[in-house]
Amino acid sequence: LAKTTQPISMDSYEGQEVNITCSHNNIATNDYITWYQQFPSQGPRFIIQGYKTKVTNEVASLFIPADRKSSTLSLPRVSLSDTAVYYCLYTRGQNFVFGPGTRLSVLP
Amino acid sequence: DGGITQSPKYLFRKEGQNVTLSCEQNLNHDAMYWYRQDPGQGLRLIYYSQIVNDFQKGDIAEGYSVSREKKESFPLTVTSAQKNPTAFYLCASTSSGNTIYFGEGSWLTVV
Numbered sequence: 001l002a003k004t005t006q007p008i009s010m011d012s013y014e015g016q017e018v019n020i021t022c023s024h025n026n027i028a029t030n031d032y033i034t035w036y037q038q039f040p041s042q043g044p045r046f047i048i049q050g051y052k053t054k055v056t057n058e059v060a061s062l063f064i065p066a067d068r069k070s071s072t073l074s075l076p077r078v079s080l081s082d083t084a085v086y087y088c089l090y091t092r093g094q095n096f097v098f099g100p101g102t103r104l105s106v107l108p
Numbered sequence: 109d110g111g112i113t114q115s116p117k118y119l120f121r122k123e124g125q126n127v128t129l130s131c132e133q134n135l136n137h138d139a140m141y142w143y144r145q146d147p148g149q150g151l152r153l154i155y156y157s158q159i160v161n162d163f164q165k166g167d168i169a170e171g172y173s174v175s176r177e178k179k180e181s182f183p184l185t186v187t188s189a190q191k192n193p194t195a196f197y198l199c200a201s202t203s204s205g206n207t208i209y210f211g212e213g214s215w216l217t218v219v
Contacts, residue, residue, distance in 0.1 A: 032206040043210030
């Protein structure tokens with residue numbers, strides 16, 4: 001059974017680096033790993049996507065070990081506006097397997 | 109601008125009524141999806157469609173119906189058979205199968 005797990009919640013302070021890890025068993029060879037950010041009453045927004053090793057864009061980095069059974073989203077120097085729920089997901093055939101989401105609270 | 113448009117943003121349903129949520133995309137994506145999100149919870153798949161005139165049930169399809177008569181449109185009807193429909197509904201689409209794009213969501217409340 002495909003399953004994705006994430007920590008339920010995390011707290012951080014402004015200016016700190018935050019790392020959120022997702023475990024995804026049964027990920028298939030061709031599946032990509034994607035992370036989304038969701039604010040209340042809004043649709044999830046794409047943050048970053050990767051297949052293996054490390055990917056970096058203007059807002060985050062994504063680390064994927066060689067076995068690809070987990071991934072870590074890294075948010076450098078978070079601000080109050082980064083308070084949101086973060087979801088990891090990967091594809092499963094024609095659909096997407098979402099993690100339960102991690103609620104990140106950034107404190108001043 | 110390209111994107112996914114959901115309407116209305118807020119909808120109220122009386123007991124026993126059917127209501128329809130609209131989802132339109134101009135991204136030329138083949139696949140479209142409907143998810144339900146209860147407050148403080150994750151996303152659950154209701155229905156999805158990979159191609160026009162074809163759709164498949166997701167994990168929680170009971171009490172819902174969909175149609176896919178046009179590539180850009182995938183409306184969701186919440187029927188009276190859905191006993192607990194109050195939730196946030198999200199429409200999404202994809203072309204590559206690796207990246208999914210979401211609309212801004214619609215709130216449905218039973219009154």
